[in-house]
Amino acid sequence: FSCKMPPKEDAKNQDAQRLSAVIIAESFEPRFHPITSDKSFGDLAICDVRGIDYSLRWLSRCDIANVVIVVSEKHAPAYHSIESLWKGVFDCVTLVICQNAHSIGDALREVESRNILTGHFLLVPSPISFCSSTLENQIKAFKQRFKKDRNAVMSLIYSESRGDGTCVAINENGRMMAFHSQSDPSQLDSETNEFRATVTIRNDVVDTGIAICSLQALAHFSDNFDFQTRDEVIRHILVNEDIMLQYVNVDVLPSFESAISVFDYSGLIRSNSQLISRLFFPLFPFKCNKNVLINSGNVITSGRQRVRIDGWNSFVGENVSVGTNVFVTSSSIAKKCTLESNCRIVESIVSEGSVIGEGVSLDQVFISNNVIIPKGQILPKKVVIGPNVKLNGSIKVKEGSFISCTPPDEDIEDSVETEKLFDGVYSWIGKTGRDWWSGEWIGREDDDGDDKKDDNKEKEGEEAEDEEGEYDVERVFTSEVLDSLRPALTDKISQETARQIIVEINSSKIAYNISMDRVAALLFVAFLRMPDNNVFSNLKKRMDNYIQILRNYYSNRDGQLGLLEGLNEHLSSNRESFSPLVAKTIHHLYEKDILTEESILGWHEDLEKNDPMIPLVKELIEWLEESDEEDEDEEE
Amino acid sequence: MAQVDAPAAHDINEIRTTFVHNLAKGHTRENSLKIAQATVNYIRRIIALEKYENIEDLLNVLRTHLRYSISLAPTELVVRNIFLIAMKLAREENMRVLVGVDKEVGNPYDSLNTLWKAEENSANASATGKKMRKGLAATIKEILVELDSSRELIVSRAVLQLNDTVLTYGVSSSPTLRFFLESARRTIKMRQILSVSSQLDDHSGPDFTSSISLRDVAAAMTDVTKVLLPVSVVFPDGSALMPAGSLSIAHAAARHAVPVYGLAAFYKIAPYYSADAASAVNAQAGIGLPVKLADSLRHRVILSPVFDVVPAHLLSLYISNSGAVLPSHMYRLIADYYHPEDLTEEL
Incomplete structure (x- = not known):
C-alpha cells in the first residue's frame, strides 16, 4: 500500500537527515506519582541536577538536530525554561504540550498529530534516560538498513546486563525474532520454541527502552488508539509480520558502553550510582556556577564545604550537615540534608531537606523531600518514603512498601493495600505480587485478566468459526x-x-x-x-x-x-x-x-x-x- | 553582572550554553588548540554583547562567564587559561586608554618602587566601556592570531639531528606532536622514531614511526637519544600534566640520561600550581571498563588515570611557540600572560 509511504524525495533526504529525538518528560508510572506530586518526572533530581538535563546533555553529544519534549499541560510552565536553556545547543527544541496523555502511546499520538517529525527519530521513553555512547554506529546501521529495506522500521538499543536480563531472540542479521514476555521478562513471548540454528536467544542483555524509529513505527500509534506502550507496538509488529512485512532490529551496545532508562525505583538507584561511578562520563553532576569536588574514594561534594564521610562512590550536596562516623556508599545525599552521627547509607537516595537520625541504616531506600527518619527507626530494603513523612521511631515498616502522608488516591487505590500507621502516615503495599520497588507495575492487571479471558473466548470462537469465520x-x-x-x-x-x-x-x-x-x-x-x-x-x-x-x-x-x-x-x-x-x-x-x-x-x-x-x-x-x-x- | 532582561543578555546566554555544551559534544574530545580558539571566539562575543561601564564591570562579567564554564566543564583547563589571558589584556587596555598609547604601561611584576610610582599616575581612574570595547576587540583578536601561529612556530623548531632516535608518546591525540615529527622528518632523515602505544591509545602513530608498547620502553631507552612528549598543562614550577604513562617514560629517560622535551604552546601554561591537579583531573574521566564488570564493582572505587604529573627535574626543555624554555624558567612566562590580581581569587 504505497500510498501510506511518504513521498520519495523525502526518502532520499532521510539518509542524510540528522535524527530528531522525542523525550517523554512525564512518567506514566503510577508508582512515581506520589513522589513527584506537582512536578514532572523529568524534574526529579539525581545528585541535585534535574534528571532531564542529563538526558539532554547526552543527546547534545549525539548527532541530534531537533529535540521534541512531550510534557503534560500542568507541568508545562517549568519546561519553558528548559526549552530556552537548551535551544542554542540543538537546531530546534520543541515542546509538545499534551492535555490528556495517560501513556507513551497517547504522547506519541500527540506528537504525530502535530506533524513535527519529518524523518527518523530517537525515542527516549523516560526523561531520565542516558547512554555513554553517542549511538553513532547504531544510527548509521539503522539508516543503512532502512535504505535497503523500508520495512526495518525500528531498532531497539539493548545493553549488556549483570544477570537480571530480559530474554530476546535475534537472528544473524540482528533482526528480532521474539520479544520478551510481558509478565516475565526472562521468558520469550513466543508461541513457538523452535528457531532456526542461526537464531540466538540472549538473556544477558537488557532492553534500555531507547529506540531508533522510522515514521512508519510512529504511524502504528496513530492507527491504533489501543496501543499504550512501545512494547505493545513491537509485539504487534512481530505478530503481524506476515501481513505488514515490517520488522524490528536489536542493537546490543558494545561491552564498554552502557545505557539506562529509568522506569522504576531500582532503575533510579542504579542510574544514580552509575552516574557517580562515572559510567556515563562526561555525564556527571556538574552544575552551573557550583564547583564540584571529587575527593578521595570518589566522594563528590558540591560547593565549598568540606565534609568528612567514610565510604566511596557518593554524592553529597550543598549545605549538608554531617555528624561523626557517617558511612555513605553508592548513594546520593541531596542539598540541605542532615545526617546525624553513625548513619550508614548504602545504595540509597536521600532527597532535599531530609533528616536521617542517629544510627539509622539505609540500604536500597528512596527518601523523598523533607522526610524525618528519627533515631532508632529500622527500615528494611526496598522501601520508598514519600515527601514530608515524619516517622516517630517505633514503626514497623514492611519490605517493599511505600510510606506516605496521604492514603492512596483513586487511580491506585485498588492495586495497593493500605495500612494506617498513625495519624498522617500510611503504608501502601502492592497487592497480588505487585512490587512497588522494581519490575513492571502492571496497574491494569484486572484489565489484563479480562483480556486474557477475551483471548480465550476468541480462541474458542476461532476454532468453531474456522470454516465460516473467514x-x-x-x-x-x-x-x-x-x-x-x-x-x-x-x-x-x-x-x-x-x-x-x-x-x-x-x-x-x-x-x-x-x-x-x-x-x-x-x-x-x-x-x-x-x-x-x-x-x-x-x-x-x-x-x-x-x-x-x-x-x-x-x-x-x-x-x-x-x-x-x-x-x-x-x-x-x-x-x-x-x-x-x-x-x-x-x-x-x-x-x-x-x-x-x-x-x-x-x-x-x-x-x-x-x-x-x-x-x-x-x-x-x-x-x-x-x-x-x-x-x-x-x-x- | 549581566542583566537578564537586557536584549543582548538573551543572546549571550545562548552563546554561553552553546559554548559549554559544545565542549562536551561529540564522542572524542577536540584537541586543545580547537578548544582554545573556541574560547577566544566566545570571549569576543562576550566583549561585543555584554554591557559594562568600566574595567571592574568587565572583569566581573568575564569572571561570571568563566565560573559558569568551568563549573560545567571543569576538565578543560585551557578554558580557564584563555579567560585569564583575556582578563589581563582587558586590564592593559584600560591602562592604555587612560594613560595613552605612547606611554609605557606598568608591569605588575616590576619592582615595588616602580609600581608605587606608576600607581600615582592613574589614581582611581578607569576608562569607559565604549572606548575599551573597541580596543579590546582588536587585542583579543591578536590572541587568535597567536593561537593560529602557535602550532607552526612550535613545528618550525623541529630540528633534529641525523643520528637521532626519537621516542614519542600519544601522537594520535596530539596533532601538534604529529606535525612536529612530520616537519622534522622533512628537514632530515632520522634514524628511527619510536611511537609508544598504550592500551588507551592503541592507534598506531604515523607511517614513518615504528610502534612499541609501553612495557618495552625501558629496554628501548638505551638506543633513544631524545624523548618527545605532548603536554596538557604546564605548571609554574616547571612540572607538567602529561598523558598517563608519560611519568614512567620520563623516569626511564632520566635513568639513561636521555633528554625529555615537552611541546607546550602558551595557552597550556597554567598560572598557578595546584597540588592535587592530577587527582582532580584524573577523577573526571570515564572509567573505561566493560559495563558488566564496572557494574559488579560498583561498591569499589575504580581509578583510571588519564594524566601523570611529571615533575620538573625529569624534563629537560619545553618547546613553546615563543622559544625553548627551561622548566625552571617557566614561572617567568606567567608575567607575560597573566595579571596577579586575577589569580588571587579562587575560581
Whole structure:
C-alpha cells in the first residue's frame, strides 16, 4: 500500500537527515506519582541536577538536530525554561504540550498529530534516560538498513546486563525474532520454541527502552488508539509480520558502553550510582556556577564545604550537615540534608531537606523531600518514603512498601493495600505480587485478566468459526469498505478524499487481516454494491469518479484478476440485475485502462467451462481476441 | 553582572550554553588548540554583547562567564587559561586608554618602587566601556592570531639531528606532536622514531614511526637519544600534566640520561600550581571498563588515570611557540600572560 509511504524525495533526504529525538518528560508510572506530586518526572533530581538535563546533555553529544519534549499541560510552565536553556545547543527544541496523555502511546499520538517529525527519530521513553555512547554506529546501521529495506522500521538499543536480563531472540542479521514476555521478562513471548540454528536467544542483555524509529513505527500509534506502550507496538509488529512485512532490529551496545532508562525505583538507584561511578562520563553532576569536588574514594561534594564521610562512590550536596562516623556508599545525599552521627547509607537516595537520625541504616531506600527518619527507626530494603513523612521511631515498616502522608488516591487505590500507621502516615503495599520497588507495575492487571479471558473466548470462537469465520470477516470487511467508499458522493472525488479512502481501506485491511488479492476482489464487490449501480449509466459514472482509487488497487495483474474475481462474486449473488452489465463494465474498465487485455483473457481462460460468466462475456472476449490478432497482424 | 532582561543578555546566554555544551559534544574530545580558539571566539562575543561601564564591570562579567564554564566543564583547563589571558589584556587596555598609547604601561611584576610610582599616575581612574570595547576587540583578536601561529612556530623548531632516535608518546591525540615529527622528518632523515602505544591509545602513530608498547620502553631507552612528549598543562614550577604513562617514560629517560622535551604552546601554561591537579583531573574521566564488570564493582572505587604529573627535574626543555624554555624558567612566562590580581581569587 504505497500510498501510506511518504513521498520519495523525502526518502532520499532521510539518509542524510540528522535524527530528531522525542523525550517523554512525564512518567506514566503510577508508582512515581506520589513522589513527584506537582512536578514532572523529568524534574526529579539525581545528585541535585534535574534528571532531564542529563538526558539532554547526552543527546547534545549525539548527532541530534531537533529535540521534541512531550510534557503534560500542568507541568508545562517549568519546561519553558528548559526549552530556552537548551535551544542554542540543538537546531530546534520543541515542546509538545499534551492535555490528556495517560501513556507513551497517547504522547506519541500527540506528537504525530502535530506533524513535527519529518524523518527518523530517537525515542527516549523516560526523561531520565542516558547512554555513554553517542549511538553513532547504531544510527548509521539503522539508516543503512532502512535504505535497503523500508520495512526495518525500528531498532531497539539493548545493553549488556549483570544477570537480571530480559530474554530476546535475534537472528544473524540482528533482526528480532521474539520479544520478551510481558509478565516475565526472562521468558520469550513466543508461541513457538523452535528457531532456526542461526537464531540466538540472549538473556544477558537488557532492553534500555531507547529506540531508533522510522515514521512508519510512529504511524502504528496513530492507527491504533489501543496501543499504550512501545512494547505493545513491537509485539504487534512481530505478530503481524506476515501481513505488514515490517520488522524490528536489536542493537546490543558494545561491552564498554552502557545505557539506562529509568522506569522504576531500582532503575533510579542504579542510574544514580552509575552516574557517580562515572559510567556515563562526561555525564556527571556538574552544575552551573557550583564547583564540584571529587575527593578521595570518589566522594563528590558540591560547593565549598568540606565534609568528612567514610565510604566511596557518593554524592553529597550543598549545605549538608554531617555528624561523626557517617558511612555513605553508592548513594546520593541531596542539598540541605542532615545526617546525624553513625548513619550508614548504602545504595540509597536521600532527597532535599531530609533528616536521617542517629544510627539509622539505609540500604536500597528512596527518601523523598523533607522526610524525618528519627533515631532508632529500622527500615528494611526496598522501601520508598514519600515527601514530608515524619516517622516517630517505633514503626514497623514492611519490605517493599511505600510510606506516605496521604492514603492512596483513586487511580491506585485498588492495586495497593493500605495500612494506617498513625495519624498522617500510611503504608501502601502492592497487592497480588505487585512490587512497588522494581519490575513492571502492571496497574491494569484486572484489565489484563479480562483480556486474557477475551483471548480465550476468541480462541474458542476461532476454532468453531474456522470454516465460516473467514467468510464472516470478509463480509464485515466488505461492508466497512463500502462505508469508506462514501456511497453518497456523486461528484468526482478529490485527490484528498481519494487518499483518505485508501488509508481507511488499508486500515480495515490490517484490522481484519485480509490478504492483498482478497482486498482487490472485495473492494470491487463493495464498489458494485453501491446504490443505484444496477443502471449502467450510473455505474459508468461511478467508475469514472473513482478512477483514482481503482488505479491504486488495480495497477498490476494480480489486482486485476482480483477485480474480475470480485465481479464474478457479485454476479453470483445478483444474477438478474447484474448479468446485463457485466460485459459493459469490463469493456468500460478496459477502455479506461484499468483492465488490460492480457488479464481479461487470462482470467477468461481460467474460468470453468460451465461458468455462468462465459456466455455473458463471449462477445467481448471474441472482440478482444480479434483485436489482439489484428494487432499482431499489424505488427507483422 | 549581566542583566537578564537586557536584549543582548538573551543572546549571550545562548552563546554561553552553546559554548559549554559544545565542549562536551561529540564522542572524542577536540584537541586543545580547537578548544582554545573556541574560547577566544566566545570571549569576543562576550566583549561585543555584554554591557559594562568600566574595567571592574568587565572583569566581573568575564569572571561570571568563566565560573559558569568551568563549573560545567571543569576538565578543560585551557578554558580557564584563555579567560585569564583575556582578563589581563582587558586590564592593559584600560591602562592604555587612560594613560595613552605612547606611554609605557606598568608591569605588575616590576619592582615595588616602580609600581608605587606608576600607581600615582592613574589614581582611581578607569576608562569607559565604549572606548575599551573597541580596543579590546582588536587585542583579543591578536590572541587568535597567536593561537593560529602557535602550532607552526612550535613545528618550525623541529630540528633534529641525523643520528637521532626519537621516542614519542600519544601522537594520535596530539596533532601538534604529529606535525612536529612530520616537519622534522622533512628537514632530515632520522634514524628511527619510536611511537609508544598504550592500551588507551592503541592507534598506531604515523607511517614513518615504528610502534612499541609501553612495557618495552625501558629496554628501548638505551638506543633513544631524545624523548618527545605532548603536554596538557604546564605548571609554574616547571612540572607538567602529561598523558598517563608519560611519568614512567620520563623516569626511564632520566635513568639513561636521555633528554625529555615537552611541546607546550602558551595557552597550556597554567598560572598557578595546584597540588592535587592530577587527582582532580584524573577523577573526571570515564572509567573505561566493560559495563558488566564496572557494574559488579560498583561498591569499589575504580581509578583510571588519564594524566601523570611529571615533575620538573625529569624534563629537560619545553618547546613553546615563543622559544625553548627551561622548566625552571617557566614561572617567568606567567608575567607575560597573566595579571596577579586575577589569580588571587579562587575560581
